[in-house]
Amino acid sequence: xxxxxxxxxxxxGVLLFVPFLSVYIFTTGLTNGxxxxxxxxxxxxxxxxxxAFAKQMPFLYLKDYSSAxxxxxHILVAAISKVIGTDIETLRLVxxxxxxxxxxLLFNILIRRFRLSVQSSFLFALLFAxxxxxxxxxxxxxxxxxxxxxxxxxxxxxxRYKQEGKERLFLISLxxxxxxxxxxxxxLFVCLPILADILKEDVPVKQKALHCFFLFLAAAPTLYFFVxxxxxxxxxxxxxxxxxxxLSPKAxxxxxxxxxxxxxxxxxxxxxxSLCRKENALIIFSGLLLVWGVTFFFPLIKGPKDFGFLWxxxxxxxxxxxxxxxxxxxGGLGIIYLLGIGQKKGSRFYIxxxxxxxxxxxxxxxxxxxxxxxxxxxxxxxxSAEYYVSDxxxxxxxxxxxxxxxxxxxxxxxx
Numbered sequence: 280x281x282x283x284x285x286x287x288x289x290x291x292g293v294l295l296f297v298p299f300l301s302v303y304i305f306t307t308g309l310t311n312g313x314x315x316x317x318x319x320x321x322x323x324x325x326x327x328x329x330x331a332f333a334k335q336m337p338f339l340y341l342k343d344y345s346s347a348x349x350x351x352x353h354i355l356v357a358a359i360s361k362v363i364g365t366d367i368e369t370l371r372l373v374x375x376x377x378x379x380x381x382x383x384l385l386f387n388i389l390i391r392r393f394r395l396s397v398q399s400s401f402l403f404a405l406l407f408a409x410x411x412x413x414x415x416x417x418x419x420x421x422x423x424x425x426x427x428x429x430x431x432x433x434x435x436x437x438x439r440y441k442q443e444g445k446e447r448l449f450l451i452s453l454x455x456x457x458x459x460x461x462x463x464x465x466x467l468f469v470c471l472p473i474l475a476d477i478l479k480e481d482v483p484v485k486q487k488a489l490h491c492f493f494l495f496l497a498a499a500p501t502l503y504f505f506v507x508x509x510x511x512x513x514x515x516x517x518x519x520x521x522x523x524x525x526l527s528p529k530a531x532x533x534x535x536x537x538x539x540x541x542x543x544x545x546x547x548x549x550x551x552x553s554l555c556r557k558e559n560a561l562i563i564f565s566g567l568l569l570v571w572g573v574t575f576f577f578p579l580i581k582g583p584k585d586f587g588f589l590w591x592x593x594x595x596x597x598x599x600x601x602x603x604x605x606x607x608x609x610g611g612l613g614i615i616y617l618l619g620i621g622q623k624k625g626s627r628f629y630i631x632x633x634x635x636x637x638x639x640x641x642x643x644x645x646x647x648x649x650x651x652x653x654x655x656x657x658x659x660x661x662x663s664a665e666y667y668v669s670d671x672x673x674x675x676x677x678x679x680x681x682x683x684x685x686x687x688x689x690x691x692x693x694x
Contacts (some may be wrong), residue, residue: 285545287291287538288533291383291397291401291479294401294407295379295382295383295386295401295404295405296379297452298405298406298408298409298414298446298636299375299378299379302417302418303375303418305693306418308368309368309372309375309418309419310368313415313418313419313609313693314550318416318419318420318421318585320346320421321367321419321420323345323613324345324346324347325345325346325353325420325421325422326347326367326370326398327347327419328344328345328350328353329356329357329360329370330352330357330360330365331344331345332344332350332353332354332357332668332678333357333358333360333361333365335487336357336358336361341506341507342508342513342514343481343502343508343513343514343515344513345513345515346422346516347513347516348422348451348462348463348512349460349461349463349464349500349501349504350461350463350464350561351458351461351462352422352462352463352609353422353423354531355373355425356370356373356374356420361371361665367420370420371419371420374416374417374419374421374424374425375417375418377417377424377425377428378408378409378414378416378417378424378427379417380428381424381427381428381431382404382408382507383403383404384408384428384431384432385403385404385431385657385660386401386403386404386408386533386660387405387435388401388434388435388438389404389660389664392434392435392438392439392442393498393661393664393665395664399664399669399674400684401664402674402677402678402681403660403664403677404678405681406680406681406684407446407656407657407660408544408661408673409681409684409685410586410652410656410684411651411652411684411687411688412587412649412651412652412653413427413652413656413693414684414688415688416649417691418676419522422462422463423463423649423653425462425463426458426459426462426463426466427653427657428458429436429455429458429459429462429466430459430466430653430654430672431657432455432467433452433459434454434657434661436448436449436451436452436455437452437473438496439450440452441476450493450494453473453493453496453497454497454624456469456470456473456494456497456498456575457496457498457500457501459525460497460498460500461501462608463638464504464505464511464512465640465643465650466639467498467501467639467640468632468635468636468638469629469632469635469636470494470497470498470635471632472627472628472631473481473494474494475627475628477490477491477494493511500594504621510590510606511642516656526575526578527641527688528529528573528641528644529577529579529646530637530638530640530641530643530646531638531641532570532573532574532577532579532610532642533587533589533640533646533648533651534633534636534637534651534655535570535610535614535617535637535647536579536589536605536606536609536610536613537587537589537610537612537613537651537652537655538610538612538613538617538633538655538659538679539608539610539611539612539614539616540589540609540611541611541655541656541659541680542612542613542615542616542659543612543676543679544660544677544680545656545660545663545676545677546616546659546662546663546667546678546680547619547663547666547667547668547669547670547673548566548670548672548673548676549667550616550619550620550666550667551615551616551619554615554618554619559618562618563615563618564620566614566615567611567615569614570610570611570614570652571607571610572661574600574602574606574610575599575600575602576600577630578600578601578602579602579603579606580592580601580602581593581594582646584644584645585646585647586645586646586647586648586649587646587647587648587649588648588687589606589609589648590646590648590685592605593605593606597656599607617630617633620662621667623665625665626662626665626666629658629661629662632654632658633654633655633658636651636654636655660682
């Protein structure tokens, strides 16, 4: 059993490495054995971009290239390829170790910043490691997991800043905001909760203005790419990725449904129990009415490019105004969870973090669940770590979610 008395970083690190090593062995060193349908972007976009950047170094052509994301991942891997070679199996190891390092960092954040027990920290870290749109991306060249490492580094330093108030911690956290944006531009949404924190700080106006300026500097490199591209993606991908029709709340509703699904398993069950009081009835009813009304008038209908397990889970359900009943249920659970956690002092940062995530996906012409999952899972894990002490029922719910993740990986990823 893991306890604080016998805990060592090496011991927990080995346990967390077991799932990654198992897949590495199964795929004969990341050469075969995984269904490639989920990683179609690897051979068509990311690997060619890495090879092109490796040839162009040090003078890179960044105005247009074969990826819809900002180029830091491709630049880093291209630089590493100068040392380890350009074989795709070898380069996949870069993402493999990025993903594993992120999981270890998450465990350490839960132990050191949130003071969770070793058992709870390990369970949360394992849950995140095995999540469908994080674990399988570890074994191919996709850009999804590197910004998660930057995001966890940001949280590590920003949480310390909020506890200790040291200016250098704030500046270091903004460095990782910059790296997030340069790796995947949608991660600029993190600026929203930071800005809200800055405006709320009990400090002189001059210091607030300085912090806003530093935040702008962190976002500026990504904003430069928007100017260079004259859009949110390189020109080659504008037609595919950017929504051409009028903006709709579909991205927000899907994000809220994803929160609702994970709220069944991750938060302490007492978050819902605390809302079941007479004085909260009007708040709950108003929230549900709003979400259900928007879902009714703006149906969640799967488009040809949309992808995610919630889309497929919803298919067998009956529909009301073209939206599957499952989305009404999950959207309702999502708003109830946010209303419940919103009553906790200090939760505003995470709620704005989720809202920023939802808003960042509105311009996207496709709803991919993998764009939501990592940030939502981290927010719910941190909120649970911050505000609730888990009991046996909570532990069983999280183990059930891990079992679902393992089953999903085996059925839909292993060939």
